[in-house]
Amino acid sequence: MKVTVVGAGNVGATCADVLAYREIANEVILVDIKEGVAEGKALDIWQKAPINLYDTRTVGVTNDYSKTADSDVVVITSGLPRKPGMTRDDLIETNAGIVKSVTEQVVKYSPEAKIVIVSNPLDVMTYQAHLTSKFPRTKVMGMAGILDTARYRAFLAEELNVSPKDIQAVLMGGHGDTMVPLPRYTTVGGIPVTELIDAEKLDAIIERTKFGGGELVKLMGTSAWYAPGSAAAQMVEAIIKDQKRVFPVCIKLDGEYGIDDCYLGVPVVLGKNGVEKVIELQLNDEEKELLLESRKHVREVMEVLEKSGK
Numbered sequence: 001m002k003v004t005v006v007g008a009g010n011v012g013a014t015c016a017d018v019l020a021y022r023e024i025a026n027e028v029i030l031v032d033i034k035e036g037v038a039e040g041k042a043l044d045i046w047q048k049a050p051i052n053l054y055d056t057r058t059v060g061v062t063n064d065y066s067k068t069a070d071s072d073v074v075v076i077t078s079g080l081p082r083k084p085g086m087t088r089d090d091l092i093e094t095n096a097g098i099v100k101s102v103t104e105q106v107v108k109y110s111p112e113a114k115i116v117i118v119s120n121p122l123d124v125m126t127y128q129a130h131l132t133s134k135f136p137r138t139k140v141m142g143m144a145g146i147l148d149t150a151r152y153r154a155f156l157a158e159e160l161n162v163s164p165k166d167i168q169a170v171l172m173g174g175h176g177d178t179m180v181p182l183p184r185y186t187t188v189g190g191i192p193v194t195e196l197i198d199a200e201k202l203d204a205i206i207e208r209t210k211f212g213g214g215e216l217v218k219l220m221g222t223s224a225w226y227a228p229g230s231a232a233a234q235m236v237e238a239i240i241k242d243q244k245r246v247f248p249v250c251i252k253l254d255g256e257y258g259i260d261d262c263y264l265g266v267p268v269v270l271g272k273n274g275v276e277k278v279i280e281l282q283l284n285d286e287e288k289e290l291l292l293e294s295r296k297h298v299r300e301v302m303e304v305l306e307k308s309g310k
């Protein structure tokens with residue numbers, strides 16, 4: 001199986017590294033616009049193979065999409081990350097152009113690929129890639145929910161002093177401050193989280209999760225990459241191995257949750273065909289209201305893209 005990762009920066013290189021050392025694909029092509037960067041990072045990952053014992057081939061190229069031909073999955077991470085003081089939405093102007101031009105090249109050489117978008121603002125970049133590729137919605141999806149859920153699970157594990165492995169959770173909505181964590185669907189080894197933590201502490205964890213990306217931007221001066229790169233690789237693995245994993249994934253909604261004009265994170269089944277099923281939870285009134293609020297925000301940013309004519 002062949003996977004292309006576009007953007008050999010922090011997130012792209014991390015994703016390629018995870019795909020290689022976990023032998024998720026046989027061949028990983030790393031593409032960047034900066035001369036030599038993708039070649040160098042791919043070579044570095046390949047030179048790690050005898051140490052960490054894997055045989056995935058990693059190849060880097062500068063803007064040469066012919067080398068990406070017939071990829072099974074393409075991960076798009078190219079674009080600017082935010083700096084302290086910026087929102088993800090502030091990146092739209094630059095990143096929409098980058099995601100558009102990259103998607104054009106990707107579909108030219110890999111017309112059967114599944115596309116996983118990482119670039120921000122995530123939901124609207126997924127829209128951009130869907131528009132440009134003209135692929136069915138099930139083949140163009142955004143990575144955010146796995147990351148946001150992982151942050152929520154990590155914070156809960158720390159608070160409860162339990163293994164993060166035992167925390168299951170669902171988080172929906174846009175990848176921004178309006179994301180919708182769902183405590184009703186959060187369990188710790190099968191036990192509802194609300195039985196283990198008081199409401200005030202849980203609320204504080206939910207708030208921290210919503211601003212989890214910003215917390216890291218403030219600390220590092222740029223955005224996160226280890227968890228985002230691993231999250232994107234986990235989506236690739238589910239597709240390549242046809243695992244039918246259930247993850248929150250950003251996709252264009254077609255009437256699910258009463259929404260048909262927006263790209264939002266919702267729980268889906270991921271397998272060899274991409275998004276194989278959108279799971280519709282029975283949300284209560286409060287959860288529905290939060291999801292609609294998130295939709296409203298993402299729609300506003302989608303309109304910025306529509307007005308820009310990109």
Ligand SMILES: NC(=O)C1=CN([C@@H]2O[C@H](COP(=O)(O)OP(=O)(O)OC[C@H]3O[C@@H](n4cnc5c(N)ncnc54)[C@H](O)[C@@H]3O)[C@@H](O)[C@H]2O)C=CC1
Pocket residue numbers: 006007008009010011012031032033034037077078079080081082091095098101102117118119120121122143144147175222223224225228
């Ligand atoms: N969806 C999510 O949950 C997350 C999204 N992100 C987003 O991912 C994107 C990448 O973040 P980082 O890797 O930290 O940034 P980075 O700056 O380290 O890497 C971006 C790379 O894209 C390359 N690039 C720019 N234009 C290109 C083009 N036309 N073709 C090929 N490559 C091109 C740059 O040369 C650079 O190497 C950002 O937009 C960031 O906001 C980051 C973390 C989480």
Ligand SMILES: O=C([O-])CC(=O)C(=O)O
Pocket residue numbers: 081082088120147175212213214216217223224228
């Ligand atoms: O915060 C950012 O800009 C990057 C991102 O989406 C995240 O880490 O959640």
